Amino acid sequence: MRGGWSAVAFCSGAISGLVAITPGAGFVGTPASVAFGVVAGTLCNFVSRLKFGFKCDDALDIFAGHAIGGLVGNILTGVFAQASVAGFDGKTHIQGGWLDHHWVQVVIQLANSVAGMSYSFVVTTLILWLMHFIPFLRLGCEANEPIVDADEMGESAYDSVKILEELERNIDILRNLESWQNGVSEVGVPLHQYISNDLPAQREGVEGRQVGGGDAGARYR
């Protein structure tokens, strides 16, 4: 997020627009779709920044893009739905939304959205909670900074040089963070445990190594 005509920003916005129009397609007219794009591209973008305030690491902004995009779409569908558009197939009859003076439609849309959101949050939490008590189904990686491709699949998308370079740069940055120097990592795990999980060379139990001395990429060489 540093300005410029960002391709990643364009892609995020296009997807938020697609998400928002999903409930509305087939119900709203062409001019209304511009409103879907503008509102979703704006709100999803703002909500994606909130995670830093809430300190929730939604790495791929899935809540901002899809939950908020879907909410925007559902509500705007209640506003812009038209009986004439739904009738394009010659057989669908609806009362429409605000454009057709059917005022209760937005309330119904909101009810369905809130119900879906609450239900998904609660049941997903329950599923995670249940899976947590079955060790081989536990979702989280053991290591704090796992190398998911290599650890989980034994395969990588790139040659070791590219991955190593990035990994070592990341670990150098982490080492210089204040939280590291205080001996506690970001997630509150004691530093020695973090290191032993993280750096394969140290996992082998090499004694007396300094924090900076691990061979981060041993498994790639």
Add this chain to the structure above:
Amino acid sequence: MLNITYDESGQLNWFDAETGKTVVYNGGDIAWTLTSTALVWMMVPGLGFYYCGLLRSKNGLSMIYLSVGTIAVVSFQWFVGGFSLAFSDTAGPFIGNQRYFVLKGVLAQPSIGITPMIAIGGVAERGRLGPALVFVFIWATLVYDPIACWTWNRNGWSYSLGVLDFAGGAPVHISSGTAALPISIYLGKRPGFNTLELDFEPHNRTYVILGTVFLWFGWFGFNGGSALSANLRAAEACIVTNFAASVGGVTWMLWITT
């Protein structure tokens, strides 16, 4: 043996012995719905590429792997009961039942594949893949199917209220987007999150665009195909889909630039 004949205009007529009625299938409708199924299929690896490009190079491949794994797991889930949980004729207001235990002669509702894939992005950079695929199966059964039932099944409570949801605002996007939140909270923060020094640069912007292209392309089938026939409403759905995506992309980009 299905009792199928073709009438003078070439339409497929199926005589349903149970009800004594003849059901007419339009060839164009079948063609468009099957094409849409294939288009929506492409959205799932598309999302995998999009997620992959946004992550760091050491964790990217796992997202593409999860996307194809999710297709496999969810196709099976849909076959052994997901469909009847969501769309059975004798459903209750919240969840269907197992009247059709094994699917026969029913066009699968294709949007089911993309939904758990959106949610499972929550495990990015810190989740195990095997448990993630188990999670996908359970989640599709317990979260997607009931919400799809109450929104789209004619016995569902919000369908009865008159909710308008063409291709899945609540069942697909709100359900999966919200699910990413508890997953992220449960898995905790990645080291270095919310620090200026380490801002998790996307490792491959080409993949981000490639994934978006797959998604955008497939979305014509996702929204247009939800008309379930080749008619003007499907055409209108495709037009607004393209417009909303274009405007959304430019809007977000302008917020970043200014």
